[in-house]
Amino acid sequence: MTLVELFDKNPVENIISSLVLQPQRVIFVGRKEIMAGHKRIIEKLFNERRLKTDIHFLHPDRNSLDCAVELLSEIQKEFPDCEFDLTGGDDLMLLAMGVLMEKSPTKPKVHRYFISDRSIVGIDIDGSETRKTPFYLSVGETINLYGGSVLKSFKYESRWDMPEDFKDDTDKMWGLCRKDTGLWNRLTGVLADFEHMKEKRDSLETVLSLSEIRSHLSNKNQSFDAVEKFLQSLCSLKLIKDTGSDNAFLRYRFKNELIRHCLVKAGTVLELKILMIARGIRDEKDEPFFNDALQGVNIDWDGKRHSSPFIAETENEVDVILMRGHIPIFISCKNGFTDDEELYKLNTVAEKFGGPYVKKVLIATKLTGRNRSLEYFRQRAKDMGITLIENAHLMNDEDLAEKIKGL
Numbered sequence: 518m519t520l521v522e523l524f525d526k527n528p529v530e531n532i533i534s535s536l537v538l539q540p541q542r543v544i545f546v547g548r549k550e551i552m553a554g555h556k557r558i559i560e561k562l563f564n565e566r567r568l569k570t571d572i573h574f575l576h577p578d579r580n581s582l583d584c585a586v587e588l589l590s591e592i593q594k595e596f597p598d599c600e601f602d603l604t605g606g607d608d609l610m611l612l613a614m615g616v617l618m619e620k621s622p623t624k625p626k627v628h629r630y631f632i633s634d635r636s637i638v639g640i641d642i643d644g645s646e647t648r649k650t651p652f653y654l655s656v657g658e659t660i661n662l663y664g665g666s667v668l669k670s671f672k673y674e675s676r677w678d679m680p681e682d683f684k685d686d687t688d689k690m691w692g693l694c695r696k697d698t699g700l701w702n703r704l705t706g707v708l709a710d711f712e713h714m715k716e717k718r719d720s721l722e723t724v725l726s727l728s729e730i731r732s733h734l735s736n737k738n739q740s741f742d743a744v745e746k747f748l749q750s751l752c753s754l755k756l757i758k759d760t761g762s763d764n765a766f767l768r769y770r771f772k773n774e775l776i777r778h779c780l781v782k783a784g785t786v787l788e789l790k791i792l793m794i795a796r797g798i799r800d801e802k803d804e805p806f807f808n809d810a811l812q813g814v815n816i817d818w819d820g821k822r823h824s825s826p827f828i829a830e831t832e833n834e835v836d837v838i839l840m841r842g843h844i845p846i847f848i849s850c851k852n853g854f855t856d857d858e859e860l861y862k863l864n865t866v867a868e869k870f871g872g873p874y875v876k877k878v879l880i881a882t883k884l885t886g887r888n889r890s891l892e893y894f895r896q897r898a899k900d901m902g903i904t905l906i907e908n909a910h911l912m913n914d915e916d917l918a919e920k921i922k923g924l
Contacts, residue, residue: 519544519596521589523614524552525605528662529654529843529872532559533630534602535570537637537650542571544592544599547610549576558661565658577609585613586620593617593625603640604630632874635842655809656838659845660816663870668815668832683775684793689754690779690786694852695910698882702783702853704747707739709781721777722759722770730767756780787850787909788812788836791880794918795839806922809840816870833866839921845871846924851881857897864901876924877903882910 520540524547525531535543545552545559552574563570575592577584589610593599601614618625628639635651657667694701710733715723734741748769751757756776760769771777779785789812798806818831837848847867849859859879867877879898884891884907898905906920 518542519599521546521592521596521599521601523547523601523603523606523610524555525607526551527605527873528555528558529659529874530605530630531555532562532662533604533632533652533843534628534637535563535568536566537630537652538600539568540570540600542573542596544573544575544596546575546588546592547607548580551607552576554664558664562658562661580609582609582613582616585609586616589613589617590621593621593623597623600626600628602630603627632843652843653808654840654843654845656811656814656840656845659840659843659872660814660870663872664819665870666817667811668817679793679796683773686754686756686772686776687779687786687789687793689756690776691790693750693754694786695882698852698910700743701786703739704744705780705783707734707737707744707747710737712777712781721774722768724766724768726766727762727764751780784836784850784852785813787852787880787882791837791848791850791909791917791921794914795837795921798918798922807839807841807846809838811838812836814838816866818869833862835863835866844874844876846876846878847871848878848880851879851884853882855879855881855884855894857894860894860898860901860903863903877901878906878924879903880906880909882908884908 518538518540519542520534520538522531522534522543522545524545531545556574560572563572575588577588589601603611603614606614614625614627618627626639628637630637630650630652637650654662660667711723711725711730712718714725714729714733730744731741734744745762745767748757748760752760752769755772757769757771757780762768771780779789792810792812795807795810796805800806814835814837816833816835818833835847836850839846839848845867847863847870849863851859863877863879867875871877884894884905895905904924906917909917912920
């Protein structure tokens, strides 16, 4: 089978039919200047999916209706088995397709993929041919289609290893956090400071002199008793061990590297909790509701790593990204202070790398901010198409799952 794809500015609409039908050959037809920037991206996607599809890019010699009709007619003659996809396409090529359908003695086979109900509908005769065909994209594929890339490094690891004991540990940390989110933020901030103060920063063990600690806490207006009580709570939950202090030193050891990462960055535990809940949601067939779910997704804006120190890398981190078929859900998780800037950051990154089908969500514990009222913040989010889920710390897992599933 040969698929003729009328090229569109929306990259998702260019590849839906190809990924669903997996034709022997696909011919992209459109304006040369628009297709040029997408060729490498499409070829990369097809190669990564190991599709044995020959890819061709053709464009009319001139930006005229006659040239466009002539090109489509030549394709139809050379490939009698071809099927035209009208899911996307610019105005000129769609108009040319209409002329071809009217004048061609051999009526071309035409279909369209309807995004809303994920079905291919034949529209060449009476529209009666319908094929229900689910279509899935991963987080990485979606980011790539819009010109970016998900960075792969330990620092920006977005695929967490989720052994059962770590899931249990995340629940323990979330249980501690949700009791008093403000206190959690302050005390995990103190542990982060301790990481910078100790000699071996890559070690799970922390050993610091009490005099150094007391001096640091005094400058931060923090109580040593509160820190010691926090460490005792973590020890009782078996998140840290080998704790103790004498007249000279305080020492403790994190259970593992994952736990350390969570306990020195205040917002990570909420992000992981949302990720775990999302991964646990099932559909009516007991299949995963989301086909992909990542946490801490660091995005490079142009999909390239520059070797020159004089070229700055433009990067953004999205707390959680979920995929429901081809629909990306960009989630910002806030476990403390939130202001308008968070809305703008989420909106900018989501619209750049999520396209027209993206859903934008901000999940917060206690929604607090400066300068603006909460009513203004909520209205601003609504105007930007961002769904707010507030007071996450007061919800049980089932309630949070329902909120996430209903996005």
